[in-house]
């Protein structure tokens with residue numbers, strides 16, 4: 001499916017903000033400055049109203065009746081799969097399975113493909129910058145199937161260490177499962193290079209695109225991956241909906257992960273056969289409204305254009321890093337150059353990030369502090385926690401200025 005991107009004549013973050021009702025509220029008496037977009041994004045009115053309209057006008061179960069409401073809901077839900085397919089350049093919408101989130105999609109791969117295709121001694125290559133969601137399911141397979149899990153390192157600047165990747169990629173490597181964009185470092189990993197090397201080894205390639213799909217114009221065919229996962233809530237969609245892209249032949253060859261209603265073709269007392277794609281992997285009543293909401297979020301993003309969003313975030317990132325690097329009391333983990341999205345992680349030396357985030361909250365600013373579900377990466381960086389500011393299409397330079405003022409205020413309070 002071809003990706004259709006209709007660019008607006010000019011990108012205007014101030015106009016875009018007015019589409020997001022949450023920005024009219026105050027936090028602690030101050031206008032909300034939301035810099036926690038890597039955790040979840042805010043939702044445009046179009047998505048919020050679309051959900052309300054669906055429940056008010058169309059609500060019904062799908063694939064279960066001949067009545068009008070069921071037919072309408074089925075068409076809307078299937079259309080949402082088509083929108084996701086178009087958005088990531090999949091050939092066929094049946095290659096899109098709706099799940100709850102990126103985490104569930106990765107579990108689906110581990111259970112449906114991994115349990116049946118991996119054996120003792122087979123190696124799975126991931127990186128030290130993975131989110132726990134792309135580590136723990138593989139650890140389950142270490143226990144269940146005796147596979148060996150290996151970690152690609154990062155270099156001293158915080159980029160993926162490609163020498164380490166090449167060293168660890170061997171005849172035994174059956175899977176390379178890699179984060180596209182780090183939720184802590186913000187770096188965009190060179191997937192094309194990784195995919196070429198992975199193909200040469202005959203392994204399969206899985207991409208955790210939870211932090212790239214919302215921010216970068218990507219195409220699964222160009223990336224040449226076998227599976228790709230993402231969450232709807234990080235890309236302006238509702239919570240509780242995510243997706244798995246898988247090559248059709250692979251999805252057809254795999255066993256389902258969940259069993260029950262809607263994923264079957266026939267059931268007798270003795271055995272069952274499976275429904276066609278993608279329903280084979282969508283057991284039970286799915287998150288119909290969530291899927292439709294995700295489709296509306298994609299309409300919104302496509303109308304603005306991912307290239308413009310990427311460019312805007314890149315400006316905000318450079319502006320932020322240029323200011324942060326002047327502050328000698330900071331330790332910055334995001335590389336100062338290279339391809340990155342709008343994510344900056346850092347610490348105020350000697351101060352717990354929760355303390356700094358608390359001061360910022362007093363100023364109406366939402367940043368995330370913690371280990372960001374990346375404890376192996378934290379360990380590699382010799383830290384336990386970090387502060388993270390993450391941007392999206394509605395953030396402005398004025399907000400970054402307020403963030404810098406608040407950060408300096410926090411430093412003054414806690415410096416020893």
Ligand code: C6P
Nearest residue numbers: 038039101102103131133183210231373
């Ligand atoms: N990262 C963050 O604040 P779920 O929770 O399934 O929607 O997404 C999991 C996930 C997988 N991969 C990456 C790269 C991620 O960043 C995330 C979620 C959030 O960084 C919550 S920990």
